[in-house]
Amino acid sequence: MKLRVRRTKEEIQRILMKYPISGLTNTQFCNQFKLSESALYNWIKENKNQEHGGFIPVTIKSNIKEDKNLSAEIATHIDIKIELPTGLIVKIPMTADPKWLSAFIKELQ
DSSP states (O other), X not given: OOOOOOOOHHHHHHHHHHTTTSOOOHHHHHHHTTOOHHHHHHHHHHHHTXXXXXXXXXXXXXXXXXXXXXXXXXXXXXXXXXXXXTSOEEEXXXXXXXXXXXXXXXXXX
């Protein structure tokens, strides 16, 4: 009989973030983290049904001191950087069309 390992929500989240980018089969991935495939599927299902409705918490970071007089010329050299849970970083020009940006974000969900 296998001994069950209890994991915290944070541990589960870290494992789930590695799952889509691991390049492993489900069996290999589960063996690596010593969990059953049914546990993995349950975690994925629970993660999709979380209260945030599929949204990922966002932290806004800025390397620029707030300046209400920031010129349009300077703003064209600033990118919006989106870092996905998979580690992929997407840079979008600050001058991107808001409708396009909205559609792009919807596609990420």
